[in-house]
Amino acid sequence: MSDSHNNIEHFDNEAGKMGMWIFLFTELFLFGGLFLVYAVFRTKYSADFHAGASELNSFIGTLNTVFLLTSSMTVAMSLTAIQKNNKNLALFLVSVTIMLAALFMMNKYFEWSHKFEFKIYPGSSVLKNMNRGELLFFGLYYMMTGLHALHVLVGMILLSINLVKIKRGVVNMKRYLLLENSALYWHLVDLIWIFLFPLLYLIT
Amino acid sequence: MTDTGSRTYVSYLDHQGRFKGIFSWLLSTDHKKIGLMYLNAVIVFFFVAVILGLLMRIELLAPGRTIMGPQTYNGMFTIHGVIMVFIIVIPALPAVFGNFFLPILIGAKDVAFPRLNLFSFYLYILGAILGVLSQFAGSGPPDTGWTFYVPYSAQSATNVIYALTAAFILGFSSILTGLNFIVTIHRMRAPGMTWFKMPLFPWALYATAWIQVLATPIIGITLLMVIAERVLNIGFFDPALGGDPVLFQHLFWIYSHPAVYIMVLPAMGIVSEIFPTFSQKPVFGYGAIVFSSLAIAFVGSFVWGHHMFTSGMSYWARWFFSFTTFIVAVPSAIKVFNWISTMYGGSIDLKPPLLYAIGFIFLFMIGGFTGLTLGSLASNIQVHGTSYVVAHFHYIIFGGMGFAFFAGIHYWFPKMFGKMYNFTIANISWVLVFVGFNVFYFPQFIIGFQGMPRRSFDYLPQFQTGEVISSIGSMVLVAGLFLMVINLFRAVYKGDPAPANPWKGVTLEWQIPSPPEHENFETIPEIKNKPYFFGNTSTN
Amino acid sequence: MDIPLPAFIPDNLINKDHMNNETHISSYSSLAIVLIILLLLTMISVTVTGFHLGPFAVAAALIIASIKVASVITYFMHVKFxxxxxxxxxxxxxxxxxxxxxxxxxxxxxx
Incomplete structure (x- = not known):
């Protein structure tokens, strides 16, 4: 108990990490609401959801999964690198993570614009003439991947800030809470995708 | 304790940090200053909502149109609800008293993330302004009720989006406050303060904070979905597009029922501080109060369906939710026994804070028992959507949380401002508030049982007696509130200086000067005893 | 007549969060192994989709996803330590x- 007494001047790494975890819980429940909606509509319209899922390109989905999983590893490695005081390697690994995230977003952009070409977007006449379940499937698809893509963007910004701070030595071997928390955030983005991928692309 | 030796004592009210003048408040990360800023905001918005409520009471003096038409009335009760629920009762206790006293009670100099705390205050202000703005801007005040039920909220032409966004932002602010408190309690307790030496208000805040963190995101995403429904026509809740309005109700109440516990758990925490102090006796059943707080937080998260008994849920779902509703009454009742037993045999000092705390128990009991009427399946059908429900939740929210707020402000006022208010006026205002409250809401039970619908600007002539008594009660209540606030405001400027420990309390906030210094403690205290140890106050 | 504090939750157990001062550093190779496992699981998940398992397809996909999520949390997010x-x-x-x-x-x- 002796170290439980912390005043403001004392930098408390553990507290920062715990705060981040609790924030991640809220993110989890934010997406959780959407997963609940998905679950309800999937039970109600399972045939339509099959049809909807088969219209998504599972190759792009798989590719994006590989990008995100790999980026999750590189960001975890960058933390190891900074802990071992290997600044250049950390910089390289964070850059790779941002690049993979950019690839993910590019893929997503092509995927969405492809759908838009076929006039599949919320409120479109094509969608309104589809089966009710398919309409809801695409509504969920846009809402879930859209919210997820927003998180990817935020993650990219966070990691870019880290890039600068590592370069300046503000994030270093002794103080790496920012990188640690950004990595945790990035892993959450990955976690959400791990569930989104089979639910949207695979269950056909 | 006021003698701090060589160092000069500067109260936090006069402390100037990096910024001077007004900015020493607006940009302060001091948890006490943030707490006071919340207090001011809460009082301002409270009176906005009280005035809306009073206008509704005037409208209901006679059947038919009295001073406003149906559309205006719909806007009134919606904004009254949105302001009261999202801007006042959910944030008030954690944000005002939690911010001010949580760090002091656990022997810390501030919360874990002071800047995040200030940020969440500004989110709160932004959300609150947006909420009030929805009443005036654009295409008329929202008329959906604070519950935003679809499909109407997806179709209404009024400013629903403003109100939804406001609730979303306020939710985010509430999440950040909760996050801050959890980490503060985990990481910043004074040496020797183990979990079970922590006072009960921090315990209550801890249970509350978990609900804030875990339940609020669900309402966030739900409100986003309603916005998507309005803007993009996405169809989740629109039966014409295959969506399901009952799903909205599930999502809404998954948050909004636990939100009731966000309101009432800290209220229970406050009175758990007051009863031992004014009985000069350790709290009865410390462990039972702690565990019932946690049990309420846990079980209370799984009772949401009792708002939807008439919405067409499955038989087993209704059975389940009715059952859990009855279960959650048990820990609440345990607490009541504990408070009463704390007073039993104590040397009771009937000061204003204790009066409000006793009022809290009385009103909370009535609210709780009528809650059981609503929680049982058969009687729910009879009273659903009537003013019985209105009376029930006002007894819980105003009678429970509101009275605990008044108890808290009278209890901690001398510590917060270093001044003492006038006891006689405080007692008179208590009588007015307590009597006015009961005259106001009790008739609503009766006419509700007879079939008076809620949210209606008009009614059948047979309900007029009840409505008029109610309206008279509301005016007595408002008079009492004004008297109370004037008394407190006067005391801030003209009150006598308060001693460090006017109530002979033994928790940590009473061991430091009134008002406290900038960082609360010159040296962080070492905790040796259980809380509420009255045996020998000098060693505690 | 105070209800005794429950002995089954000793304070030092709840207060464990105060006690880990030394940080564990994950090795590069262990992280790489986890990634390989994750990629393998993704492959299995994609392949299984082709089998037309009917109602079990959802279960299979969700179980695999849960294993993946658990390994990300345990190793990438250092929860194991x-x-x-x-x-x-x-x-x-x-x-x-x-x-x-x-x-x-x-x-x-x-x-």
Whole structure:
């Protein structure tokens, strides 16, 4: 108990990490609401959801999964690198993570614009003439991947800030809470995708 | 304790940090200053909502149109609800008293993330302004009720989006406050303060904070979905597009029922501080109060369906939710026994804070028992959507949380401002508030049982007696509130200086000067005893 | 007549979060192995989709996804090396979420 007494001047790494975890819980429940909606509509319209899922390109989905999983590893490695005081390697690994995230977003952009070409977007006449379940499937698809893509963007910004701070030595071997928390955030983005991928692309 | 030796004592009210003048408040990360800023905001918005409520009471003096038409009335009760629920009762206790006293009670100099705390205050202000703005801007005040039920909220032409966004932002602010408190309690307790030496208000805040963190995101995403429904026509809740309005109700109440516990758990925490102090006796059943707080937080998260008994849920779902509703009454009742037993045999000092705390128990009991009427399946059908429900939740929210707020402000006022208010006026205002409250809401039970619908600007002539008594009660209540606030405001400027420990309390906030210094403690205290140890106050 | 504090929750257990001062550094190779496992699981998940398992397809996909999520949390997010309290907190959150889904389905499945 002796170290439980912390005043403001004392930098408390553990507290920062715990705060981040609790924030991640809220993110989890934010997406959780959407997963609940998905679950309800999937039970109600399972045939339509099959049809909807088969219209998504599972190759792009798989590719994006590989990008995100790999980026999750590189960001975890960058933390190891900074802990071992290997600044250049950390910089390289964070850059790779941002690049993979950019690839993910590019893929997503092509995927969405492809759908838009076929006039599949919320409120479109094509969608309104589809089966009710398919309409809801695409509504969920846009809402879930859209919210997820927003998180990817935020993650990219966070990691870019880290890039600068590592370069300046503000994030270093002794103080790496920012990188640690950004990595945790990035892993959450990955976690959400791990569930989104089979639910949207695979269950056909 | 006021003698701090060589160092000069500067109260936090006069402390100037990096910024001077007004900015020493607006940009302060001091948890006490943030707490006071919340207090001011809460009082301002409270009176906005009280005035809306009073206008509704005037409208209901006679059947038919009295001073406003149906559309205006719909806007009134919606904004009254949105302001009261999202801007006042959910944030008030954690944000005002939690911010001010949580760090002091656990022997810390501030919360874990002071800047995040200030940020969440500004989110709160932004959300609150947006909420009030929805009443005036654009295409008329929202008329959906604070519950935003679809499909109407997806179709209404009024400013629903403003109100939804406001609730979303306020939710985010509430999440950040909760996050801050959890980490503060985990990481910043004074040496020797183990979990079970922590006072009960921090315990209550801890249970509350978990609900804030875990339940609020669900309402966030739900409100986003309603916005998507309005803007993009996405169809989740629109039966014409295959969506399901009952799903909205599930999502809404998954948050909004636990939100009731966000309101009432800290209220229970406050009175758990007051009863031992004014009985000069350790709290009865410390462990039972702690565990019932946690049990309420846990079980209370799984009772949401009792708002939807008439919405067409499955038989087993209704059975389940009715059952859990009855279960959650048990820990609440345990607490009541504990408070009463704390007073039993104590040397009771009937000061204003204790009066409000006793009022809290009385009103909370009535609210709780009528809650059981609503929680049982058969009687729910009879009273659903009537003013019985209105009376029930006002007894819980105003009678429970509101009275605990008044108890808290009278209890901690001398510590917060270093001044003492006038006891006689405080007692008179208590009588007015307590009597006015009961005259106001009790008739609503009766006419509700007879079939008076809620949210209606008009009614059948047979309900007029009840409505008029109610309206008279509301005016007595408002008079009492004004008297109370004037008394407190006067005391801030003209009150006598308060001693460090006017109530002979033994928790940590009473061991430091009134008002406290900038960082609360010159040296962080070492905790040796259980809380509420009255045996020998000098060693505690 | 105070109800005794429960002995089954010793304070030092709850306060574990105060006690881990040394940080564990994950090795590069262990992280790489986890990635390989994750990629393998992704492959299995994609392949299984082709089998037309009917109602079990959802179950299979969700079980594989859960294993993936568990390994990301345990190794990438270092939870394996966190305090007992953090582990309890994280698993508790998932349990509460599962309960919310299950309870909602008491309504939807039995209507």
């Amino acid at each position: 966190e305090s007992l309290f953090m582990k309890l907190m994280i698993s508790g959150v998932f349990v509460i979420f599962a309960l919310i889904i299950i309870i909602t389905f008491i309504d939807y499945l039995l209507r």
